[in-house]
Amino acid sequence: MSEVRYTDQHEWVRLDGDTATVGITKHAAEQLGDVVFVEVPEAGRKVGAGGEAAVVESVKAASDVYAPVGGEVTEGNAALADEPAKVNADPEGDGWFFKLKGVSKDEFAKLMTKAQYDEFVKGL
Amino acid sequence: MTGSEETLRKTPLHALHLELGAKMVPFAGYDMPVQFPTGVLKEHLHTREKAGLFDVSHMGQAFLGGDNPAKALERVTPADVQGLKEGMQRYGLLLNDRGTIIDDFMFTHLAGEKELYLVVNGATKEGDFAYMADKLKGIATLMPKPDRALLALQGPAAGRVLEKLSPGIDTLTFMHVRRATVAGCPAIVSRSGYTGEDGFEISLEGKDVEKIARALLADPDVLPIGLAARDSLRLEAGLCLYGHDIDETTDPVEANLVWSIGKRRKMDKDFPSGEKIMSRLLNGTxxxxxxxxxxxxxxxxxxxxxxxxxxxxxxxxxxxxxxxxxxxxxxxxxxxxxxxxxxxxxxxxxxxxxxxxxxxxxxxxxxxxxxx
The missing domain is CATH 2.40.30.110 (Aminomethyltransferase beta-barrel domains)
Incomplete structure (x- = not known):
């Protein structure tokens, strides 16, 4: 049974065991507008919680994507290189950015729940 | 709402932008649409395929009067203003005494009219107008027209669409301008733009612009387009954005805008830092x-x-x-x-x-x- 948590930087992270999948939220994708370029991390790279892990660019600007939790990258979503528009079409599904292993459940538990994140977005 | 947003100015189309669902941003002191629900990619591509409507009412419009406004304007620009034929417009650079670029602008010689019609950038218009008024004091009179609005209709369908509202307008060719009536409203219409596409810029009284914008948007080929697509369109067309690609640290030679200096002006070197600029053209930058x-x-x-x-x-x-x-x-x-x-x-x-x-x-x- 997987669970999804959210950050105030508008990333989502889904935890299955000690493996996490990370992407940007629907709200973030809408705010960015049409995504035209994504740079995902290579497998084997170690990232700390809150560290820069990926880049997403819309027509207008580039934004960093941070790792919501620490871990080792097992895979970047290679499909985004050819089809960055997947981030807009399905931000919390096919548009995922990277996967991490060795994730701490404590770090994960500190992140916002769906209800907390929705409340956070409403207050922006 | 923060304090800075409260002081943002609004164009006469502000309410229409909100009605159309635009995402608004501060730009040149105005609250302007950066994109519409269509999205910047589709807005860009639609403009190149059909037609896009842009609100560029933030830009500065003015008339320049006097005994010989063309001769006067040549004091602050290296463009050939006096040689501009009736019914045409031209691109010019506004230079300071050091020969660097205060702004770029369009000037128009309307048929049968002595006054020149000018359009300058929105972010720089107050400074431009103050500079011109000061430099041309006693020889020409600058009359800013803050109540005028400006629309740009750009793309291959622009001619067909505007022809319906202004019969005969499709006979205008690139860089030609005329006074015309658009859906019953008096307008100054030029065949020009900032996208690299065919199209028009339509100057209207502020009170008329919403009616005309709605009439243009009623055509299924026309979509409203925001500033983000305007920027990507002009960049693909290789056109400069003032404050980014040119500013008071660049001169016409290094900016590769020497084509905007008139032939007669190059010979006479009678513009701000004319000698210096022509020597830079000769010796390189x-x-x-x-x-x-x-x-x-x-x-x-x-x-x-x-x-x-x-x-x-x-x-x-x-x-x-x-x-x-x-x-x-x-x-x-x-x-x-x-x-x-x-x-x-x-x-x-x-x-x-x-x-x-x-x-x-x-x-x-x-x-x-x-x-x-």
Whole structure:
């Protein structure tokens, strides 16, 4: 049974065991507008919680994507290189950015729940 | 709402933008639509395929009167103003005494009219108008028209669409201008724009602009287009954005805008820093504005350092992003003149990585102006 948590930087992270999948939220994708370029991390790279892990660019600007939790990258979503528009079409599904292993459940538990994140977005 | 937002000005189309669901941003002191629900990619592509409607009412419009306003205007621009034929407009640079660029603008000689009609950039209009009024004091009178609005209708369907509201207007060709009636409203219509496409700029009384905008948007080929697509369209067309690609640190020679200096003006050198600018044209400048095409998919933004293949910094990007029509990143910027030749290989320092790119001719997308 997987669970999804959210950050105030508008990333989502889904935890299955000690493996996490990370992407940007629907709200973030809408705010960015049409995504035209994504740079995902290579497998084997170690990232700390809150560290820069990926880049997403819309027509207008580039934004960093941070790792919501620490871990080792097992895979970047290679499909985004050819089809960055997947981030807009399905931000919390096919548009995922990277996967991490060795994730701490404590770090994960500190992140916002769906209800907390929705409340956070409403207050922006 | 923060304090700075409260002081933002609104164009006469502000309420229409909100009604159309625009995302608004501060731009040139105005609350302006950066994109509509269509989204910037589709807005860009739609403009090149059909027609896009832009609210550019933030831009500064004015008339210049006096005994010989054309001769007067030549005091502050190297363009050939006196040689401009009736019914035509031309691009000019507003220069300070050091010969660097205060703004770029369009000037128009309306048929049968003595006054010149001017359009300057929105962000610079107060300064431009104050500068012109000061420099031309006693020989010409500047009359800003803050109550006028300005629409741009751009794209291959523009002629067909505007013809319905203003019969006969489709006979205008590129850079020609006339007074016309658009859906019963008095207008100044020019066949020009800032996208590289065929199209019009339509100057109207502020009170009439919403009616005309709605009439244009009623055509299924016309969509409202925001500032983001306006920027990507002009960048693909190789057109400068004032404050980014040209400013008071650049002169016409290094900005590669010498074509805007009239032939007679080059001979007479009778414009601000004329001697200096002509000597720079003869002897070359340290840097040059060029087009830049990244080899990969990563866009290189404004401020990105350009290096030679050994890593030495040779310039900087002044406009950069993604070109939807090319489906690839595009940029322009300044490089040391030794590296300005088309095809020269350079690197762009993006997030600490050297991304290969080459100097490329502009426009990146061929112009499709209506020349005949």
């Amino acid at each position: 340290e840097k040059k504005r060029v087009g830049i095409l990244p080899v990969g998919k990563a866009p290189a933004r404004e401020g990105t350092e350009i290096t030679d293949k050994s890593g030495r910094v040779i310039g900087k990007i002044t406009s950069g992003g993604f070109g939807p029509s090319l489906n690839a990143p595009v940029a322009m910027g300044y490089v040391d003149s030794a590296f300005a030749k088309d095809g020269t290989e350079v690197d762009l320092m993006v997030r600490g990585k050297a991304n290969p790119a080459r100097i490329a001719p502009m426009p990146f997308v061929p112009n499709r102006y209506k020349r005949s």
